[in-house]
Amino acid sequence: MSAPKPNRAPRRRGYHHGDLRAVLLAAGEAELAEQGVEGFSLRGVAKRAEVSHAAPAHHFRDANGLLTALAAEGFRRFVDKQKARQQVADEDALSQLVAAGMGYVDFAMAHPALFRLMFSSNRPDHEAEELQIAASAAYRKLVEDVARLRGSPPGQSEPLPTDVMRTWAIAHGLADLMNSRRLKPLLGLRKAERDAALAAMLRRSLG
Amino acid sequence: MSAPKPNRAPRRRGYHHGDLRAVLLAAGEAELAEQGVEGFSLRGVAKRAEVSHAAPAHHFRDANGLLTALAAEGFRRFVDKQKARQQVADEDALSQLVAAGMGYVDFAMAHPALFRLMFSSNRPDHEAEELQIAASAAYRKLVEDVARLRGSPPGQSEPLPTDVMRTWAIAHGLADLMNSRRLKPLLGLRKAERDAALAAMLRRSLG
């Protein structure tokens, strides 16, 4: 038994994996994307990672624990998408806010199941610290982008709560309805035309 | 064996139930309300109806079949809530549209799990005829309410698709974010104040 397992290349060592946690997150994301929130299976994730069915328990307490970590990671990438849109947009406050809304929709279209996990599932533990931090970072970004509309210096005066909520609702509504394929007039369009229509609606409602 | 079962009062006959379909729908709604979409169990529904675990299969093909019927029933009551709000609102087109939006939110708050089943779940078969009919009735109502804003005679000229989508997005965004308890500034308020804030946001975005 000098070589306990000749081993496939990807598995680092025979027994101990090395970075199983990261592999499980990637496998979990793939499972989520392919099966959706409601078809998500922890044993399915373990199979993708080529690991035994009980292995995930040591890195995430249970299935909801893995989903909580995935949701937190989702919120971080969610903010990234918004920033990416804003970097190629005009610098005025309204254009920046519209761009953030476009990033909101972009994210929903790019990761439909993850979006549902983050916003329409109670499987993640929304009280968990990692998730709270990631989600509230996204919320703070929203508040700041709205504050800029009033010309406030960043972090100075808080915008009206109703303006924040109204802005959020419009972006979230568009994203969620796109995600469930309910905005029929937009479904046939190519990305450029769809983006133009979405941006127009955002600008109209936020201006 | 003259009396095969003395029988509790609610069960109509000893073996054949009588109106099990209706009882299952009610039990399914209770299960949904208490366990949520993701905790919904078909065997749990059967227990509530005091019936064997395989009984539902004869009235609904499978668990998703029952959920499909519940979603369709949900859309019918969804329209009712909107109409109820509109009856106690001013008659001008904008007030009527705002009232429909308030009914949208009312429904989400009154039936959180059902709302998620209808808008954020792929367990219902959204191609099923009963569900399509109920959902598109709600959509037609939206289109008509938006059309009235332009002063068009009912059913005459179609409103702009972007106006329809924008209106829908605002109402849906508010309802969905309320449903997931994300609009913090509104959570502490009493219903009267919350309604006032919601109506103000709707009116501002739709006017």
Add this chain to the structure above:
DNA sequence: CCCCTATCTTGACAATGTCAAGATAACTTC
């Protein structure tokens, strides 16, 4: 009155999440 069919029950099976116990490897401490 008898058969037929819809309705409901019972029993079985595979899949799933979770727990407990054991195996293996890495790390610590001397």
Add this chain to the structure above:
DNA sequence: GAAGTTATCTTGACATTGTCAAGATAGGGG
């Protein structure tokens, strides 16, 4: 460097769930 300790992973088990197949029961039409 060796032994003990801990973290990591596997194996096996159990209850729960959705679904299917076969049998029991009853209501309705000939």
